[in-house]
Amino acid sequence: MKLALLALRNLARNRRRTAISLAVVATGTAALLLTAGFVAFSFEGLSEAMIHGGLGHLEIARQSATEGRTATLERSVADGLDDWQALQQQVEALPGVLAAAPTLHVAGMASTAAGRSAAFLGVAGDPVRERRMGFTVKVRQGVEMADAPPREGEDQVLLTQGLAQTLGVGPGDRMTLLAVDPDGMLNALDVTVAGLITTGVQELDTRYLRLHLHSAQRLLGTASASNLLVTLDRTSRTDEALHRLRGVLAGHQPPLAVVPWTERAPFYRQVRALYRGIFWFLGSIVFALVVLATSNTLAMAVMERVRELGTLRALGTSIGQVAGLVGLEALWLGLIGGVLGDLLGAALIVALNWLNISMAPPPGAVDPIELRVLFVPEAFVGTILLMLAVLALAAVGPVLRVARLRIVEALAHT
Amino acid sequence: MTTPPVFDARGLVKRYILGETTVEALRGVDLEVSAGEVLVVAGPSGSGKSTLLHLLGTLDEPDAGSLTLAGTATATMNERARTLFRRSRLGFVFQTFNLLPVLSAEENVELPLWLAGVGARERRERARAVLAEVGLEHRFGHRPDQLSGGERQRVAIARAIVHRPLAVLADEPTGNLDSETATEVMDLLMALNRSRETVVVVSTHDPALIARAPRRVVLRDGRIAADTRGAAA
DSSP states (O other): HHHHHHHHHHHHHHHHHHHHHHHHHHHHHHHHHHHHHHHHHHHHHHHHHHIIIIOOOOEEEEHHHHOOOOOTTTOOGGGGBHHHHHHHHHTTTTTTTTEEEEEEEEEEEOOOTTTTTEEEEEEEOHHHHHHHOOOOOOOEEEOOOOSSOOTTTOOOEEHHHHHHHHHHHHHHHHHEEEEOOTSSSSSEEEEEEEEEOSSSSSGGGEEEEEHHHHHHHHTTOSSBBSSEEEEEOOGGHHHHHHHHHHHHTTOOSSEEEOOOOOOOOGGHHHHHHHHHHHHHHHHHHHHHHOOOOOOHHHHHHHHHTTHHHHHHTTTTOOHHHHOOOOOOOOHHHHHHHHHHHHHHHHHHHHHHHHHHOOOOOTTTTOEEEEOOOOHHHHHHHHHHHHHHHHHHTTHHHOOOHHHHOHHHHHHOOO | OOOOOEEEEEEEEEEETTEEEEEEEEEEEEEEEOOOOEEEEOOTTTTTTHHHHHHHHHHHOOOEEEEEETTEEGOOHHHHHHHHHHHHHHEETTTTTOOOTTTHHHHHHHHHHHHHOOHHHHHHHHHHHHHEEEETTTTTOOOOOGSSSHHHHHHHHHHHHHOOEEEEESSSSTTTHHHHHHHHHHHHHHHHHHHHOOEEEEOOHHHHHHHHHHHEEEEEETTEEEEEEOOOO
16 A cells, blocks of 8 residues: 555546546646647747748858947948958858858938839849748749849849838839948939849838849949848757857957847847747646636545544544655656646647637737747646646645644644 | 653643633642553543643643653653654554544554564564563454444554553543453453553543552642552551
8 A cells, every 4th residue: 555546546546536626737737738738939030030031051151240230131241251252161161060151231312213212222132042041032022132143233132011002112123222332422223123032021111122142232232242141951950050160160260249139139039039938928828727726626525524634633644644644646647637627728728729710919029920939848747847836736724634633633623 | 870760740831721721730740650560540531631641642742840651751852763663662552443434453553563674474464462461363454443432442552552652641541441342452451461560551430440549649620639559448
């Protein structure tokens, strides 16, 4: 006979009450699993969207260009990389690196023959490499830019929908880009609108455009690139690649900075902090509900068995053993309820993912998002441990009551 | 060297506070019980029978007086020592049987052995032997709710003696039984006393049982009114 077995048998006495307690614990566990799975999906989805939406896993830029700046479109061409092609070869030779693509940031004014004009923020790149890196451009109208470097007079541009609307242009229309080169001279470049795109972010969709690296270099009169964006075969290798690259580029002149994507994505950090807050808030509610519901059950179980517990004490069972018996009953509830909750959570995750539910775009976003819930193995183990802790906490009151039990009074209890 | 009495009570006083009233349940009880004795504590309700058994069983502490159990003064025992004493040296039988409903008869009887740290195989053998001794060899696996009142009390008695205690304290053990079963239970206790030389202290107000006891202590208003030995008149 073991104390744990006796505790388990005691749970089977009042099956209805035990079933209700287990349902509470299991539901709480499943709720936490779903929340954790959704949060994990959101983090993963958001991070991959940001990485493959143009951030890359790592950025290599001149240290002077990165100091004090975290935004993605603020690398000055004056602080650009003159030897970006050599760097590109060096970086792409490293293990785990999919590709390293140069980008050139350009800001200026776009105007049309009809006299409309608007300020723009542009990012120029190499379409072939960006495709290899898994960068995605959401073309809503028209076509993507040509892969080959455009000849003079054949420069193309991809406009965000809001910017195109402001300028009153569409695919096939001509327009002029004006920008200041590193020497302070105002340059102009005639371009053809190849297509209309969206960044997925409403504010950015009113100002953003994309063009070929060669077009931007022609507009700014430079052969430099603002930075090199590096993508890896797996996001989980970011830290490893970061340290390796910092080592490889340590002696470079002028000094270079290697910046992980998380440092260039304040939005991601904010969302992560927000979701974590929501997760802990929900977790606290579940914690409190389960503690309240189960502590009541455990207290009732003790009240109903006062004489029996007194008998155990009379027979020579120590206070610790009797209190341990009640504690073990609580832990059984936590363990069984947690395991049932894991099974319930797994079933709900499968069902929710199978339903392919779409949710409205989040604030500031353009596209609806798909509701997916990930299996987070740590959460499956963590919720069981959490429920054990919750039930241990719920058992504190009943255990203290048992510890204070006077044998004579307990034996006389009716 | 003489063997000390199993129970040696001197001037035991026990008071209970009920609201604003203090009730003296025992008012200076002197009692000595030697090894191998069978003693019936008799008296009307409220005379202090149960209180005396609680004190003798270290389930409660006296407010005054002294109690020595097999040579050890209870005043020197802390909670843990009292628990260990009960576990190894005493057995209890209650009016309402107080068996654990989730355990079988055999498991209920094993309980004191389990508390004493006896191994599983020995526990089972000893529990079955004692259950057979009380006539329940066909009821090992039955739970209390599958047993009659008399059978339950036999299981309780088996539980009380399985670890070979110095004394068994039985508080109104026949109170919930019909007269025939009550006589059987009392016979059983007396037989166990003879075969094991275990002290048996029984509290009861059943005149038939009192009459059959070799020693009778009558309590009245918390004091011993009579302490007689031999066949009742």
